[in-house]
Amino acid sequence: DAVLDTVGKDGVSVRDALSRIGFQGDDVAPVANSYAEIHIEQGRTLEDEGLDIGVVTSNWAAYKYVVTVHGEQSHTGATHMRYRRDALVGASQVVLAVRAVADEFGPDTVLGSVGRFTVEPNSPVVVPARVRLAADLRALDGETVEAAHLSFLNKIADITGAGEVTVEIESAALRPSTRYQDSGIALAGAVADDLGLRWRAMPTMAGHDSVNLKELVPTVMLFIPSVDGVSHNEREFSTDAQMLAGLHTLTETARRMVTGALETAHVS
Numbered sequence: 001d002a003v004l005d006t007v008g009k010d011g012v013s014v015r016d017a018l019s020r021i022g023f024q025g026d027d028v029a030p031v032a033n034s035y036a037e038i039h040i041e042q043g044r045t046l047e048d049e050g051l052d053i054g055v056v057t058s059n060w061a062a063y064k065y066v067v068t069v070h071g072e073q074s075h076t077g078a079t080h081m082r083y084r085r086d087a088l089v090g091a092s093q094v095v096l097a098v099r100a101v102a103d104e105f106g107p108d109t110v111l112g113s114v115g116r117f118t119v120e121p122n123s124p125v126v127v128p129a130r131v132r133l134a135a136d137l138r139a140l141d142g143e144t145v146e147a148a149h150l151s152f153l154n155k156i157a158d159i160t161g162a163g164e165v166t167v168e169i170e171s172a173a174l175r176p177s178t179r180y181q182d183s184g185i186a187l188a189g190a191v192a193d194d195l196g197l198r199w200r201a202m203p204t205m206a207g208h209d210s211v212n213l214k215e216l217v218p219t220v221m222l223f224i225p226s227v228d229g230v231s232h233n234e235r236e237f238s239t240d241a242q243m244l245a246g247l248h249t250l251t252e253t254a255r256r257m258v259t260g261a262l263e264t265a266h267v268s
Contacts, residue, residue: 034262037210038222038250040238044229052245053199054223055188059211061145061177065135066170073129084127090165091131097155098135101148110148111138142177184220187261191252197245218262220253
């Protein structure tokens, strides 16, 4: 019910949206005792190492932020620079702050991104009054992502303290790093061996359904290579051979799971 009552940015509840397309069912949710998922790696590790399959061992920790920068709307052609409170300038400083946090920790230890801007009123002749943005910081180690989070908060305080804008962190949701069940990792690795495939254990940097499901039931997460590591891009591609290797691994892993291979596994 809590999910169904959730209202999106368009003002429509999940309940209403599902009803409109005929997908608000009233049947009892099925009970699952295990879960398996497969995905492209979204990186270059498997391709660079000439491997067929990745067996995921844990997820990177991540902080997901919704940030609003408050300024003051005014005319771009008639407002002296010293009187401006430009929310877009402040938001640009937030973007640079995210990159600066990532740079503090050395190459590829912390990843930081700002992926979306909503500028108000978004007119070519108006100094922006408000910018809302989505940001994230990620690291394999939980302590590292917490240190990055604190550094980010300090930088946000500095931007607000400079006086031109006010930066409000509306939400900072932590997705902790946790491990997939060892029994599932071993099972998938055994399947890959039996199929004669080259594989390795590895963490997932991105989020997947399995990141949440592994907290509820024994879970297996598999990767196949991404050509050139491209993801979330129209050039995203995996070869037929890579996809077939993944299909065979998933099929055999699922076959063993439904015959009880993970029934004795403990939820992490």
